[in-house]
Amino acid sequence: MAKRAKPRIKDADTYEALRDQGASKEKAARIANAQANDAMNPSKKGGKASPYEEWTKDALYERAQDIGISGRSKMNKDQLIKALRNH
Known part of the structure; x- marks a missing residue:
């Protein structure tokens, strides 16, 4: 049986800051990885929920x-x- 690879976080500081603010692991990883990718331009502000x-x-x-x-x-x-x- 193949082992499932652990997701990699490309911007650990952003990930931890988002988790401290209450973001889910999935959302924090998605945003942190997008910010680390020069081809993507995610908003820094986020939603108003x-x-x-x-x-x-x-x-x-x-x-x-x-x-x-x-x-x-x-x-x-x-x-x-x-x-x-x-x-």
């Missing part, structure tokens, strides 16, 4: 459902936030 703490539990549940997070029906609001950030 409110922090997960301001979302309702139902909205968090719907987002978790869109992403495909398993076990979401048994999670409370804090657990949903953690699962979304760690996705």
Whole structure:
């Protein structure tokens, strides 16, 4: 069975800063790698979405459902936030 390669982060400082701000691992990696690529010009500002703490539990549940997070029906609001950030 082939081993799955661990994703590489091309701009570790940007990745860590985004994670500290609450971005998911996937989003932080995507932005950090785009900024490290001279052929791409990602925006430095980003979106205007409110922090997960301001979302309702139902909205968090719907987002978790869109992403495909398993076990979401048994999670409370804090657990949903953690699962979304760690996705």
